[in-house]
Amino acid sequence: MEIIDRIMRKAKRAFFLDLVRSNTGVSSKNFFLVCTTFIGMIMLSVLVAGFIVDMIFNHTITIDMSSAAAYIGAVAALFGAAGFTKAGSEWSENKYIYNTHKEHSQKYEGDEEEEVPIPDEGECAD
Numbered sequence: 001m002e003i004i005d006r007i008m009r010k011a012k013r014a015f016f017l018d019l020v021r022s023n024t025g026v027s028s029k030n031f032f033l034v035c036t037t038f039i040g041m042i043m044l045s046v047l048v049a050g051f052i053v054d055m056i057f058n059h060t061i062t063i064d065m066s067s068a069a070a071y072i073g074a075v076a077a078l079f080g081a082a083g084f085t086k087a088g089s090e091w092s093e094n095k096y097i098y099n100t101h102k103e104h105s106q107k108y109e110g111d112e113e114e115e116v117p118i119p120d121e122g123e124c125a126d
Contacts, residue, residue: 029086036082040075047071 047068054063 029089033082033086036078040078043075043078044072 050063051061051068054061
């Protein structure tokens, strides 16, 4: 059991270190988006649990619907803020990469591609 705990601690430490480093394939923006989604789901499940408890004990819904709508709107704003943050940062990253690639790949007048001869099988050195 101790070995498994040690392995899990190392894996968690490596994961969080990868979140901080760039170009690791693990994105801190994705992690933030997933965490925000889970927090929003928990917040909405609290509201649903409140409705269910209200229905069981009062046999009707006595919760103020305008307050529930404001609560749902706040959770939607949380989702929107997280999604907008991720989308904006991905857009700016891709915009920079696309423009850099476009500048390097432009052809100018007078530039001609050279044909490189492909050697036959007998000409290749082993």
